[in-house]
Amino acid sequence: MAVHLSADIRAPAAMPPRYLFGPLADFLMLGGSAFLILPALYFVPLRYEGLVAATMLFLAYLINYPHFAHSYQLFYRHFGRKLRGDGYDRNLQIRYIVAGIVVPLLMGAFFAYGSITANARLLGNATNAMFFFVGWHYVKQGYGMLMVDAVLKRRFFTDPDKKILLINSYAVWLFAWLQTNTAVRQGKYLGLEYYTFATPCMAQRDCAVGRGRFHGRHCRDADQSLEQEWRQPAV
Secondary structure, three states, rough: OOOOOOOOOOOOOOOOOOOOOHHHHHHHHHOOHHHHHHOOOOOOOHHHHHHHHHHHHHHHHHHHHHHHHHHHHHOOHHHHHHHHHOOOOOOHHHHHHHHHHHHHHHHHHHHHHHHHHHOHHHHHHHHHEEEEEHHHHHHHHHHHHHHHHHHHOOOOOHHHHHHHHHHHHHHHHHHHHHHHHOOEEEEEEEEEEOOOOOOOHHHHHHOOOOOOOOOOOHHHHHHHHHHHHHHOOOO
């Protein structure tokens, strides 16, 4: 068997990286723009705080709602085939049924009951639950975007890297939600009054990755105080 050692023979070229829009646009749209926007917002005078908040709310509706609508289009496209399991394994078929039929029916029944019984406290707790689950959604969405970007650029993460990213993302999500639920208090979201929960301080400490340390004694005292506040009847 002849072995060719000629310099003219070269290894096949590696597949070049691909982009969704381009190297700079991908960097900015996958999170890099935060390094530019957040420092700029820090130096905005406080007298423009209302204008900035209104602009952010407008952009949130402008960007989020088309995103939500298209997500439903993708999910329910060829939904009959998904229900029959035509081209889908059994586990994925069940997940489509639960997510596409069972969960919407349960949510509809829940909100209908809350509205019919005029249970504002129940609907308010649902708002807080929404904040909880939307954080989980953002963690999975951000991780998925990172994985898609890695595949396009042919720069893959190892399994330990993926675990580190997921653990850190979940910890940041839980810590952010717990920080808004340190005590029972009332807030408003789109005109609906909602209530935060008195979560244990120990739970915040466990999720405070890179956010400083909580002393155990301080947490125990805070937990006892929150428990007493939670047991008080709502006004």
